[in-house]
Amino acid sequence: MADKVELTELFEDNNVLHVVQGKELIKNRAVTVSDIYRPGLELTGYFDFYPSKRIQLLGRTEISYAAMLDHETRLQVFNKMATSDTPCFLISRSLPVPRELTEAAAKNGIPILTTSESTTYIMSVLTQYLREHLAQRTSIHGVLVEINGMGVLITGASGVGKSETALALIQRGHRLIADDRVDVYQRDHDTVVGEAPKILNHLMEIRGIGIIDIKDMFGVGAVKDHTEIKLVIKLENWDPKANYDRLGFDQDTREICNIKVPQVTIPVKVGRNLEIIIEIAALNFRAKQMGFDASVTFQQQLAKLIAENEKNK
Numbered sequence: 001m002a003d004k005v006e007l008t009e010l011f012e013d014n015n016v017l018h019v020v021q022g023k024e025l026i027k028n029r030a031v032t033v034s035d036i037y038r039p040g041l042e043l044t045g046y047f048d049f050y051p052s053k054r055i056q057l058l059g060r061t062e063i064s065y066a067a068m069l070d071h072e073t074r075l076q077v078f079n080k081m082a083t084s085d086t087p088c089f090l091i092s093r094s095l096p097v098p099r100e101l102t103e104a105a106a107k108n109g110i111p112i113l114t115t116s117e118s119t120t121y122i123m124s125v126l127t128q129y130l131r132e133h134l135a136q137r138t139s140i141h142g143v144l145v146e147i148n149g150m151g152v153l154i155t156g157a158s159g160v161g162k163s164e165t166a167l168a169l170i171q172r173g174h175r176l177i178a179d180d181r182v183d184v185y186q187r188d189h190d191t192v193v194g195e196a197p198k199i200l201n202h203l204m205e206i207r208g209i210g211i212i213d214i215k216d217m218f219g220v221g222a223v224k225d226h227t228e229i230k231l232v233i234k235l236e237n238w239d240p241k242a243n244y245d246r247l248g249f250d251q252d253t254r255e256i257c258n259i260k261v262p263q264v265t266i267p268v269k270v271g272r273n274l275e276i277i278i279e280i281a282a283l284n285f286r287a288k289q290m291g292f293d294a295s296v297t298f299q300q301q302l303a304k305l306i307a308e309n310e311k312n313k
Contacts, residue, residue, distance in 0.1 A: 003032060003134075004030040004031060004032045004134075005030060005031045005032075005130060005133045005134060006027075006029075006030050007026040007027070007029040007030060007031065007087055007088060007111070008026050008027050009133075010031060010126075010129070010130075011026055011113070013129065014125065014126065014129065016115045016116070016117050016122065016125075017090075017113050017114075017115050018113065018114050018115065019111060019112070019113055020091075020097060020112050020113065020114045021097070021102060021105060021106065021111060021112040022088075022105065022106070022109070022110065022111030022112060023111070025109055025110070025111045026088070026111050028109075029087050029088060029110075029111060030087065031054075031055060031087045031130060031134075032053055032134070033051070033053045033054050033130075033134075034127060034130035034131040034134050035051070035054055035127065035130075036054060036055050036057050036090075036123045036126055036127055036130075037051050037054035037055065037056055037057065038056075038057050038058070038059065038061075038062060038119070038123070039056055039058065039062060039081060040061075040062065040065075042077065042080070042081055043062060043065050043066055043069070043077055045073075045077065047080055050080075050081070052081075052083040052085040052086050053085045053086070053087070054087075055087050055088055055089075055090055055126065056081060056086060056088070056089050056090065057090045057092065057119065057122070057123055058089065058090070058091050058092070058095075058101075059092045059093065059095075059118075059119030060092075060093060060095065060119065061119075063091070063095045063096070063098065066098050066100075066101075067098070071100065074098060074100040074101075075100040075103065075104065077100075078098070078100050078101045078103075078104035078105075079104045079107070079108070081104070082104045082105055082107070082108035082110045083108070084108070086108075086110050087110075088110060088111045088112065088113055089101060089105055089110060089111075089112045089113070090112075090113045090114070090115065090122070090126075091112065091113070091114045091115075092114075092115055092117060092118060092119040092122050093115075093116065093117070093118060093119065094114060094115070094116045095114075097112060097114070131187070132185070132187060132193070135185035135186060135187070136185060136186070136257075137183050137184065137185045138183075138184055138185075138257065139181050139182065139183055139184070139197075140153070140155070140181070140182045140184055140194075140256070141155070141158075141180070141181060141182075142154055142155040142156070142162060142180075142182055143162045143163055143165075143166040143176075143178065143179050143180070143182070144176075144177035144178045144182045144194045144195075144196075144227065144229065145166050145169050145170070145174055145175060145176055145177060146174060146175040146177060146224055146227045147169065147174045147278070147279060147282040148174070148282065148283070148286070150230045150231065150282055150285075150286060151177065151194060151227035151228050151229045151230050151231075152229075152230070152231045152232075152233055152278065152282050153182065153194060153229050153231070153232045153233070153256075153261075154166060154232075154233045154235060154278065155232060155233070155234050155235070155254075156234055156235035156236055156268075157236070157237070159207075160235045160236065160237060160268055161235060161268060161274065162235060163179055163180070163204055163205060163206055163207075164206065165235070165274045165275050165278065166179065166204070167204060167206065168274070168275035169275045169278065169279065170214060170218060170222050171218075172275060172279065174279075175221070175222055175223055175224045176202070176204065176214045176222060176223050176224070177194055177195065177196060177223075177224055177225070177226060177227050178194060178195060178196035178197070178200065179196070179200065179203065179204040179205060180200065180204075180205055181196075181197055181200060182194045182195070182196070183195050183196065183197055184229065184256055184257055185257060186257040186258065186259060187228070189259075190259065191228055191259070192228070192229050192256045192257045192259045192261060193226050193227070193228055193229065194226065194227060194228075194229050195225060195226035195227075196225075201225075202214050202215040202216075202223045229256065229261055230261070230262075230285070231261065231262055231263075231264065231281070231282060231285050232254045232256075232261050232262065232263040232264070233263075233264055233266060233278050233281060234254075234263055234264070234265045234266070235266055235268050235274070236265060236266075236267060236268065237267070237268055238267040238268060238269035239267070242267070244265070244267055245265070252264070252265065262285065264281050264285070266278065266281065
């Protein structure tokens with residue numbers, strides 16, 4: 001988990017932001033809290049619960065209210081807001097920066113940024129950005145691919161054929177996210193995202209060949225930086241004594257970052273075309289999400305057949 005986001009990184013990754021004062025200061029500042037704060041009560045002088053570690057966003061409401069205050073009050077308020085913990089001030093809608101804020105920020109070494117975007121929009125964008133970068137991350141042994149736009153995590157014991165199967169999927173036009181180790185984090189209450197560690201980005205390990213670069217071999221369309229994990233495919237060596245699901249009634253899940261992700265177990269056996277089976281499993285999962293469940297159709301047809309047989313007795 002990253003405990004902070006450098007202000008330089010935030011500025012470079014969000015090209016709607018512009019530095020109006022203190023450009024030399026942004027390399028020394030960092031954001032440690034994902035929430036953005038709009039100071040309202042603070043402008044009235046109430047600082048008992050001031051969240052100073054957040055980016056302080058001033059929109060039309062805050063700037064208009066500040067304009068109603070006298071010079072000394074504005075200067076006093078902005079000096080209190082410009083603490084050593086404050087990452088920066090951000091002014092939306094390209095509104096004019098109050099002179100007193102400029103003085104307070106310069107005095108306390110706080111940079112001032114501006115954007116032409118609306119207050120609500122920039123607040124949403126930066127909150128999402130900071131949540132992703134500050135989110136707690138964990139690693140999973142497996143391969144993450146995107147099949148027809150859906151993130152599929154392939155797991156299983158070492159040597160079961162995860163990378164080879166993923167390579168075959170890439171040859172069929174699907175995309176690689178991460179091989180061997182997948183870094184995952186929770187984006188929101190229902191979404192878990194996977195990505196590759198930087199050192200393994202676009203790379204795969206194939207036993208007998210070594211490390212290969214998927215981006216160089218198949219082009220930029222064969223790779224992607226991250227994706228939402230919608231389905232887990234668990235590969236396991238065929239066990240003749242095991243009772244594998246044959247009708248699709250079983251609903252298994254795997255918990256990743258406190259989120260239960262649907263999981264399908266596929267037995268590995270000589271002669272089975274795993275890439276096609278996984279591709280079909282992903283398509284079948286999507287069909288179920290859209291309300292087309294073949295197992296339900298089978299149940300309905302079976303019940304109808306039984307009813308007809310009973311009627312004809």
